[in-house]
Amino acid sequence: MYRQLPDTIKAEITMSLNRQIISENDWRNLAKEFGYASAIEALKAKQNPAEELLNDWQTRKEATITNLHEALTKMHRDDLASVIERSPHWTSRADSSVEAKSTLTVTQQERATVTQPASALFEHYGVRVPQPTSFPPTRVFPEPSRPTYAVCPLVIGYATSDGPGHQRATGSSTLFRGPLNVVVDTGSPWDRDQILESLARFGVSCDSVHYVVATHSHSDHVGNLNLFQNAVIILSYDVAARNSYRTYRFNDGVPYTIDNWIQVIFTPGHSHQDLSVVVKDTEYGTVVAAGDLFECEDDLALPRLWHDFAEDKTLQELHRGKVLTMADAIIPGHGRMFFVPKHFRR
Structure with missing residues (x-):
């Protein structure tokens, strides 16, 4: 989702979109892409119209990083699309599709070692998984270290x-x-x-x-x-x-x-x-x-x-x-x- 983007990337996007271009290929064009054409005049009065626009848009269920990337690409704002691609949360729609399909594919080996939480997840997607008689010990992964600056x-x-x-x-x-x-x-x-x-x-x-x-x-x-x-x-x-x-x-x-x-x-x-x-x-x-x-x-x-x-x-x-x-x-x-x-x- 859009709200997962790091604040630094959001700021870079909004500051660039706020810089008005004669062709209107800035926050105004993005507003039209997201169905906010009627709000453009009101947004013009805001100090940071791009941020106001995206803050409101992020409350919608379609407010995904992928959809923002596609909108910017459609606007030929490849400079900002590449900013999104720097985010650790970025995956292309093709990658997301492959990833989604892979979660529904359960091999015999995975059936034999599946843990309880994974079983519940598969059942949520309509995939029945036989329960093993015993569960392997939980594997604890350390959180990735955060950068210093x-x-x-x-x-x-x-x-x-x-x-x-x-x-x-x-x-x-x-x-x-x-x-x-x-x-x-x-x-x-x-x-x-x-x-x-x-x-x-x-x-x-x-x-x-x-x-x-x-x-x-x-x-x-x-x-x-x-x-x-x-x-x-x-x-x-x-x-x-x-x-x-x-x-x-x-x-x-x-x-x-x-x-x-x-x-x-x-x-x-x-x-x-x-x-x-x-x-x-x-x-x-x-x-x-x-x-x-x-x-x-x-x-x-x-x-x-x-x-x-x-x-x-x-x-x-x-x-x-x-x-x-x-x-x-x-x-x-x-x-x-x-x-x-x-x-x-x-």
Whole structure:
């Protein structure tokens, strides 16, 4: 069911759908797919219409992950369909059909060893199972271990051209929630309300954020540093808490260690003081929040997307290569998180 999707994936879907597209291939088209066409005008007045839509839809019996995936695919929103496919709860309709059929197939060996709970399940589906004279001991399986850090998108960055020398853009902002709350980049000043709303959705207040790392000092990445009064703020060569500043020489090549899972590394090129945040043991493996070291996933194939904004192309290319070999997934400065293609990894 839709409600089983992790909150981080729900947030990524709703934030992307809330970004209105001229063709209306956003939450409005999804509303039509789900039979909410008459509610579109009312939803327009909501601060988060996509979330309102999906919260109401999830009360319906047809609110399955598969149906959402099919609706997004029908809308040609493969970007969001692939987000769903990252969920541990995702199975295609074909896989679900095979799985359902397999539960109704009982071999002689299974009949001989079936436990009482399984017998009741088979009888529920109309399959009669002879009761064994004795039951094997119950097998206890340990619960799968949870990742140490959850990846929680606060703002999904974007950048679009408005003609020569003009852009519409904002930077990605991400919360890593775990033993510590660590925010990487804070978007532009105009993203304030979205950051506060997203933090609340993930159950985190500004005052409970322990660290804020700014990947670089451009205004679309540092626009809301002032929200985090209790945090240690790392920017350029400064590690600051309140009015206390300490210099950390990232250019010496020694990472700044926040805890056993998170390090801040020096990755100049886009600017001369860029930082990236390496987070191990997330639900996606090792994730690197890289700021504008990567503009978006498309710049892997279209170097001009990052060349145009690089202060030092040679340095940036060097550090891009290093990050590509260490990361399972990358959060770029102006796009959604993407998985690193296998051919980039050693």
